[in-house]
Every structure is written in C-alpha cells, then in structure tokens.
Amino acid sequence: MKILVCISKSPDTTSKIAFTEGNTKFDENGVQYIVNPYDEWYALVRALELKETLGGNVTIITVGNAADEAIIRKALAIGADDAVRIDADPKDAYFTASQIAKYAKDNSFDIVLTGKETINYNGSQVAGMIAEELDMPFISLATKLDLNGTTATIEREVMGGVQVVEVNTPFVASCAKGMAEQRIPNMRGIMAARTKPLTVIPVTNNEEYTAYASYSMPEAKTACKMISPDNMDELVSLLHNEAKVI
C-alpha cells in the first residue's frame, strides 16, 4: 500500500495576523509555522494507521521552500517514511495541486490523502484538483476510512447524518475531524526523522490563474450590549437597525 499525504504549513494558532505590501501579502515576520492540523492529525495519522495494519509506505509531500523543512521533519518524526518537497513558494490552489499531481502520477500511489482544508486559507480545493489531474475519484470531508483489499469504505458527514461511500483504489480523499487521533512525536521518532530521506524536486508547472488582490482584518469585537428581557422591542430594533441581521 503506497500512500501519499499532502501537508501544508499553517501559522501557529497563537500567531499575530498582519499584512504587508499594501495589504496584499501575509506578514510572516515572527510567525511560527506548524503542520496544518487537518493534514497532520487526520490525514497523516490515518495513513500511518493503515500502514501499520496493512504494511506499505507513507510519503509526505509539500510545496514550499527550504524553511518549510521544519514541518516536514515533524511529519517524519510522527512516522512518515520519506518526504518530498517541491521547491517553490506556493501561489494558489491550482499551482500547488498541479505540482503534487505531477509527482503522484509519476510515482503511482494507491491513496492520496489531504486535510479537508488549511486553517489559514481554508480553500478546500487542492485535493479535488489533484483528483481531477490524476483522473481519480475524490471523496471530500472523510471522517472514517477503512480498507478491505482494494475497496475503501469511507464515511463523510452530510446534513443531519452520515453518508457511507465505497470507492476502489486509487483515489483521493480529504480528511476531517474524527478520522484519527493526534499523535505526538516521541523521541525515537524525532531521532529517526534525522535520517529519513527528503527529496527536493524542482517546479514542473508555473501556471498561475489567480492573484491575491488584498487582505483585510475582520472588524474588532465590540462590547456586549445588555438588554432587559422585557424589552423585546429594543432588541428587535437593534438587531434590525444596528446589527442588520434581521
């Protein structure tokens, strides 16, 4: 069983968010990056669990620059066997997906897993685009994944319930909460990560279809207004005229 897990970096959740260059670029100054939690906790850990029961190999892949090797080492410390870094600053979802798809096509994997989205850009696009490029089935927002031979049974949350999907390998799935439990790298894993192979490969496709025009911060939280329970008229009036939600 050959599994490819796509990982992305995300700012640590305690990072201060700011923008530079006329609000067109995320300000990375002082930002600590972590492995995007959906990629790490769910996609990677489930891939490792499958490998532990069925045998095989788990490769992680990211599109990023040399500074991103810290998150790669962490994923290797958690248990991935080897890593690939496509040497580029990722531009947009298609740019990222097309790089990964090219590598995946050349190295034929049984399963390609991603997190359901990154916690910074929340795009949820890369996995679907990889599937399209590879001409493989795509299952989004998977919360459970079991494999029997070459058939996978995947659960995904739908409005008011759970949908069960069956799909044959090879396929692409994006993983959501419930898929697995977070694993903390242990010292043995951290030591082993020092010598696990990390291959750096050049960009294969420089197409960009989108550009970020600007970023802005959400409005600052304002103080809470307390309204007496017997003053419904004022509540309705404020919701209608001030908050403009009804």
Added chain:
Amino acid sequence: MATDLYVHPDYYNLDDLLTEEHIMIRDAARAWVKKEVSPIIDEHYEKATFPKHLLKGLGEIGAFGPYIPEEYGGPGLDQISYGLIMQELERCDSGLRSTASVQSSLVMYPIWKYGSEEQKQKYLPKLATGEFMGCFGLTEPDHGSNPGGMITNFKDAGDGENVILNGAKMWISNAPFADIAVVWAKDETGRIHGIVVERGMEGFSTPEMHGKLSLRASSTGELIFVNVKVPKKNILPGRTGLGAPLSCLDSARFGIAWGALGAAMDCYDQALRYCKERTQFGVPIGSFQLQQKKLAEMITEITKAQLLTFRLGQLRNAGKATSAQISMAKRNNCEIALNIAREARQIHGAMGITSEYSMMRHMANLESVVTYEGTHDIHLLITGMDVTGIPAFTREMSESK
C-alpha cells in the same frame, strides 16, 4: 485546572537561537504535557499521589537521560534539549520535573560517567525508557548542606565479592518506587564512592515521607540500609570523592535552572491573560499601572533568565560551564520564579489561591526547589567564593565556657 492555554513568552525572539530539532523536542514535550499531565496534575497534587502511569510517556518524550548516547539507549541530544524538556515539565509541575531530573542527572549521569561498561549496559537502556526508575542517595538526616560529613558507609564483607552497607539517606525523590538507588557512601578509609543498590536487597528499605506541603505530586522517601550486602561490582569504578556526586548535582542544577524558569513562564503567561480578561471598574485590570508594573517586571526578569540559561546551555554543550556558573543560574532562576509566582498570584486575587490556576501550586513547589540541590544561601556562598577566592561555608566555633 482549567484548559491549559500556555504559550511561552519569548520577548527577545530566543527561539531564533534554537535549532529546528530543539523546537520540535520542546513542542512535543509541551503537547504531551498538555494532553497527559495538565488535566490530572491538580488531583495528584491535592491527594499527594505520584502519577506513576506517566513514566512510560516521560520515557517516550525523552525526559529520561536526553543526553545519554544512543549506544546506551538514550537519544544522544545536547544540553539545551535537556534543558528545554525540563522547562516544559516544570512549566506544568516541579514534581514532574524532579522525577525526570533525578532519573537523568542523578542516576543515569553517574552511571554513564563513572560506571563500568557492564553497569552502563545493564541499567541505562532500561532507565531511558522508564522501565527502571532510579533515585540518588546523598543527603542524610544530619548532613544536608555538608554532604561530606555523611556517615553512610560500607565495609568489605570478607567473602571477596560483596560489601556491607549501613546508614540512611533522607529527602530522596523517587525513593518509594525506585528500582535502583545510586548511593554515596564512605569506604573504610573515609573515601566517598557511588554504589548501585537494587530493590530487593536484604536490609534495604525505602519508606515514603509524608506531610509535605510542597512537591505533593512527587514521591519522596528515605533510604535505609541495615547490613545490606551489595556486590562489589555495583560500585561505580570511574570516580571517587565528593567531586563525583557534586558533578551529578551540576547536571541536575542545570536542569533546575531551566525548569524553574518554566514555572515562572507559566505564571507570567496566566497573569498576562488574566490581566486582559478580568475587568474591574469597567476596564481590564491590565490597564492599571500597578498591574502593568508587575507584568513588566516579570517579563524583564524572565527574559534575563532566558538569556542566562541559554548561554549556560551553550557553555555546557562546549563542556565549559563551571559549577559556579551553574549555581548562579539555579539560584537566580529559583528566586525569580518564586517572586513571579507570588506576583502572578496577587494579580489573580482570590482566584489565584484556587487550583483553577497553577501559580499557588508552583509557589509551594518552588519553596522546595529553592532549597534542594544546594540551598539558595549555599549557592550565594558559591558565587561569593568564586569571585573572592575565599570560602565562607564554615567557621570554627570558639569553645563555649
């Protein structure tokens, strides 16, 4: 305790001085502590029980002998990694760090440095995983700051193979559950040797000490030796004299310097958060000058201590840190941690005395930390001696009339 939201303060961007691996080791230790220890530590503290189920996890995160080479089952990390792990553990509880630093610096270190190849192979790999736990017997009921006055001793058993050990050690962390004890005792000529005593040897007992109002989640006991027959091959051959146990204390005090700073950082982190959340007179209490003064002084002391500690780590990595330099860091960091715990408690008002927050527990724990492994005053005298060249530890008493 409420959800553990800890984020370490890094006012001078000291993370930039750490390697990628240092950060991974620290973050893994922190994630493990938040998941496994923070939710249960208060209950163990209140009941004065040691969370023994954590030993395996401590081994897995590398808390037992991080600098022990791989050939003996350790991860072979540097001294800064050791410091960072101790910092993360004590950030949660000094008792947890005590267990790990005793195992690392006071049990594994002497076996690694002064043990025979056979002793290293026998003990170190099992100590690294936590399968074996160890303790360190130096302090005696009547010999604390003056360990050289110890009365615990051994004599040749006359059978060619064993020695007979007699005496008692007190205030020994990990003693009640330890599988082995590295005991310091005098031979017939009065020379101090390290000797490994194993649980089960006849005449060896480890009664637990009760009534501690500090380090309650750590297990402390006595070591009592009544004609214990110990094989001569258990004597550490590599070094004799008081310098041998004192070198172990250098390693342990180095870990304490990092650990106490961790406790200080935890108190500051909570106080800062509380200052922004708690409102009085309609504004956050962090907008009052007196609270800002407390916070500003705390982060200043923490930043100074971080720089001191990191530099000490570099010196220790290079094998150049002196005992006196380690004393200064241990003394300084314990003192600032105690002061910061008290100030952080004040910021929290009455809430600060509850187990909802950790500073009261840190404060009580740090009263032990400031005393053990060289008291606050003894470390001051070490610095005094180092700068003047004149020891002031003892003096002759004039004969009373």
